[in-house]
Amino acid sequence: MTNERRVLVHPDKSTLAGAVAARFITKTLDLLDAQPVVHIVLTGGSMGSAVLEAVASSPARMSIDWSRVHFWWGDERWVPAGHADRNDRQSHDALLDDLELPASNLHPFPASDSGLSLDEGAAAYAAELAEHAADGLAHPVFDITFLGVGPDGHIASLFPHRSGISVTDQTVIAVRESPKPPPERLSLTRPVINSSQRVWMVLAGADKASALGLALAGASRDEVPVAGIKGRRRTVFFVDRDAAAEVPEALIARDY
Numbered sequence: 385m386t387n388e389r390r391v392l393v394h395p396d397k398s399t400l401a402g403a404v405a406a407r408f409i410t411k412t413l414d415l416l417d418a419q420p421v422v423h424i425v426l427t428g429g430s431m432g433s434a435v436l437e438a439v440a441s442s443p444a445r446m447s448i449d450w451s452r453v454h455f456w457w458g459d460e461r462w463v464p465a466g467h468a469d470r471n472d473r474q475s476h477d478a479l480l481d482d483l484e485l486p487a488s489n490l491h492p493f494p495a496s497d498s499g500l501s502l503d504e505g506a507a508a509y510a511a512e513l514a515e516h517a518a519d520g521l522a523h524p525v526f527d528i529t530f531l532g533v534g535p536d537g538h539i540a541s542l543f544p545h546r547s548g549i550s551v552t553d554q555t556v557i558a559v560r561e562s563p564k565p566p567p568e569r570l571s572l573t574r575p576v577i578n579s580s581q582r583v584w585m586v587l588a589g590a591d592k593a594s595a596l597g598l599a600l601a602g603a604s605r606d607e608v609p610v611a612g613i614k615g616r617r618r619t620v621f622f623v624d625r626d627a628a629a630e631v632p633e634a635l636i637a638r639d640y
């Protein structure tokens with residue numbers, strides 16, 4: 385099995401969301417056959433929510449024993465708990481509120497009204513990761529990490545030409561002066577994301593085409609952070625036709 389980055393193209397955003405949701409359900413079932421617990425990292429943004437909504441509308445989701453699935457987030461906006469801008473709120477609205485999940489399976493980042501400072505919030509999430517760490521690591525080994533990709537190529541809250549994408553000695557960073565609002569955020573770092581067994585990036589729309597094209601053409605991670613992302617076993621870009629416009633034909637596998 386090779387771990388080359390793969391690009392799977394779907395005709396449009398809604399087909400894309402449905403296909404990723406179906407694959408997620410199947411993969412989670414397979415994983416739960418083989419191991420006691422599955423750790424998933426969720427993302428916010430347009431496609432993160434669209435995929436979860438598609439999971440919520442699939443009857444097949446009922447075959448999953450969700451009590452054995454843990455949910456984490458790749459990044460979070462530093463706003464109060466329950467705020468519409470929070471990635472975890474979007475995940476709850478799209479799917480999580482419909483699932484029977486023990487609260488201990490949910491691992492949201494702290495919120496700005498938690499009483500913690502931004503730096504303390506980063507430290508608290510690092511401690512939460514450490515509590516569930518795999519042997520010899522400071523965090524769980526994530527089975528599937530979902531990422532959205534911004535038009536500038538950012539993933540999680542790791543932005544172009546910022547130091548965050550190069551941090552290797554922390555699991556979680558506090559982000560200030562984010563180029564995308566809100567300015568303060570918390571984010572997993574690249575080594576944590578890249579230690580995931582599978583990284584599934586989901587992106588749709590013409591505004592993502594340039595970032596994806598540059599990342600696959602060998603741009604630096606400083607210029608286009610998504611270029612620095614690679615899971616341990618699988619790294620897949622699930623995209624729609626518009627986002628695939630600048631992907632070299634040789635790299636494309638059409639999923640329809």
Ligand SMILES: O=C1O[C@H](COP(=O)(O)O)[C@@H](O)[C@H](O)[C@H]1O
Nearest residue numbers: 427428429430431532533534540
């Ligand atoms: O701010 C963020 O943006 C990205 C991408 O969002 P999109 O709406 O352009 O798809 C998201 O993946 C990230 O988690 C989030 O905090």
